[in-house]
Amino acid sequence: xxxxxxxxxxxxxxxxxxxxxxxxxxxxxxxxxxxxxxxxxxxxxxxxxxxxxxxxxxxxxxxxxxxxxxxxxxxxxxxxxxxxxxxxxxxxxxxxxxxxxxxxxxxxxxxxxxxxxxxxxxxxxxxxxxxxxxxxxxxxxxxxxxxxxxxxxxxxxxxxxxxxxxxxxxxxxxxxxxxxxxxxxxxxxxxxxxxxxxxxxxxxxxxxxxxxxxxxxxxxxxxxxxxxxxxxxxxxxxxxxxxxxxxxxxxxxxxxxxxxxxxxxxxxxxxxxxxxxxxxxxxxxxxxxxxxxxxxxxxxxxxxxxxxxxxxxxxxxxxx
Amino acid sequence: xxxxxxxxxxxxxxxxxxxxxxxxxxxxxxxxxxxxxxxxxxxxxxxxxxxxxxxxxxxxxxxxxxxxxxxxxxxxxxxxxxxxxxxxxxxxxxxxxxxxxxxxxxxxxxxxxxxxxxxxxxxxxxxxxxxxxxxxxxxxxxxxxxxxxxxxxxxxxxxxxxxxxxxxxxxxxxxxxxxxxxxxxxxxxxxxxxxxxxxxxxxxxxxxxxxxxxxxxxxxxxxxxxxxxxxxxxxxxxxxxxxxxxxxxxxxxxxxxxxx
Numbered sequence: 001x002x003x004x005x006x007x008x009x010x011x012x013x014x015x016x017x018x019x020x021x022x023x024x025x026x027x028x029x030x031x032x033x034x035x036x037x038x039x040x041x042x043x044x045x046x047x048x049x050x051x052x053x054x055x056x057x058x059x060x061x062x063x064x065x066x067x068x069x070x071x072x073x074x075x076x077x078x079x080x081x082x083x084x085x086x087x088x089x090x091x092x093x094x095x096x097x098x099x100x101x102x103x104x105x106x107x108x109x110x111x112x113x114x115x116x117x118x119x120x121x122x123x124x125x126x127x128x129x130x131x132x133x134x135x136x137x138x139x140x141x142x143x144x145x146x147x148x149x150x151x152x153x154x155x156x157x158x159x160x161x162x163x164x165x166x167x168x169x170x171x172x173x174x175x176x177x178x179x180x181x182x183x184x185x186x187x188x189x190x191x192x193x194x195x196x197x198x199x200x201x202x203x204x205x206x207x208x209x210x211x212x213x214x215x216x217x218x219x220x221x222x223x224x225x226x227x228x229x230x231x232x233x234x235x236x237x238x239x240x241x242x243x244x245x246x247x248x249x250x251x252x253x254x255x256x257x258x259x260x261x262x263x264x265x266x267x268x269x270x271x272x273x274x275x276x277x278x279x280x281x282x283x284x285x286x287x288x289x290x291x292x293x294x295x296x297x298x299x300x301x302x303x304x305x306x307x308x309x310x311x312x313x314x315x316x317x318x319x320x
Numbered sequence: 321x322x323x324x325x326x327x328x329x330x331x332x333x334x335x336x337x338x339x340x341x342x343x344x345x346x347x348x349x350x351x352x353x354x355x356x357x358x359x360x361x362x363x364x365x366x367x368x369x370x371x372x373x374x375x376x377x378x379x380x381x382x383x384x385x386x387x388x389x390x391x392x393x394x395x396x397x398x399x400x401x402x403x404x405x406x407x408x409x410x411x412x413x414x415x416x417x418x419x420x421x422x423x424x425x426x427x428x429x430x431x432x433x434x435x436x437x438x439x440x441x442x443x444x445x446x447x448x449x450x451x452x453x454x455x456x457x458x459x460x461x462x463x464x465x466x467x468x469x470x471x472x473x474x475x476x477x478x479x480x481x482x483x484x485x486x487x488x489x490x491x492x493x494x495x496x497x498x499x500x501x502x503x504x505x506x507x508x509x510x511x512x513x514x515x516x517x518x519x520x521x522x523x524x525x526x527x528x529x530x531x532x533x534x535x536x537x538x539x540x541x542x543x544x545x546x547x548x549x550x551x552x553x554x555x556x557x558x559x560x561x562x563x564x565x566x567x568x569x570x571x572x573x574x575x576x577x578x579x580x
Contacts, residue, residue, distance in 0.1 A: 195397075206435065
């Protein structure tokens, strides 16, 4: 425990507490409107989705195009449980069930496809997301094509904040561990990684299942935020939207994904009045960013408090 | 028992026999050269030895302590854990990572924590990470790369990249090292430095080294024994002097004499 208590972590913790209470205060005083709050929830949920996909694509270098499928597993698991037990306990049970199913499904997909080198995973995940969607469409417990509506709305700023922080904590720790290093080495050069004694299949499967579990968690939060879940909300489009966050922010950069989600969230808000041309402008912005920053906003770098002392030092130098 | 025993090893690609019926032995603490014209099957032999390809027939035995292990039945990562590591003809460093991280990845098996330890940073996480960090730095000092520890691998000068690749292979804890053209593309000064480096680490870490090389000055200077491959077959073996004067080797490299 004492290893956690260093100056950097304390500064981060204080900063996070300030952000939390400022926004909490603004919500209480209605400076943040209900509409803004709903956008804030969108950003939070997509940060979790982006980070979870970054584990698979950015860190391990395996292209997955079916992330919305795992999200839908979590969404429907929570929706079904919340229908009979509309409490926070119910939500947590739903999240747990969603994660377990998601882990099982991702394991079945990952083990055969990730033994191969190459982009087989992209095709397999694309197919699996479709299978999940079609299964949900035809199950009576999930309400068929019309899905489940009138789900108890339990989403709140403290709940969102807790889950987003939990995700950042877990993904950051994952990346900065021996397991994360093994995954990054697979992205860098799979043959060399194997020659360094790394069981590449094992680490690819671990990263994929970890990402799928987090996506299920985000899905559960999604269903309690937006009252209604339909199988069609989790098609290829949603998977691509998550993929955009990762590519836009920079493959392998956690802070990049977070910043990208905020930017895209704000772009969505700003473009809201221009209904028809919204998608065109949105696409244009993405194209422009990709022309000037093909590696994404942050590349594979991270924003970090390590950078702070350097800034101060530079400023002093200028003034003297 | 010799450290490495290759018994009647064959590897076919369709109708082509890239390595055919090769048998050879490498003793502990030897520095052996593997030479031959282009396309002789040297790299294929390395790929079979390190598990990238499975042999079509024959087997590879490796002596670990007093156990004899059949390498040809293991996947590449397990072969590395047995203490056999390699470098690549075209450098395969983790380019976007620092020199330190390149070495840390090679030391990954030393991590004493699982997925939960990593995610929640409990158990041995901090102790284990500190130990790996310390070991990696100590190792880099030993191979004279420690002042470059934070440099990205792709930003190293060419000679240093080659050196790092050897160092990374060693960091896996290897006792038997396969070097695939370590001096390729180097100028004479760099080759000279590399020769010294290979000799130095061999003595310091008690290594056995097998190297493929086209630079004959390097091969003749440091190899104790040389094997010559041609069209997948072992055509000669012996000390550098024997190889230099072997008519079959000269024929393989320069062609047969023609009656005019």
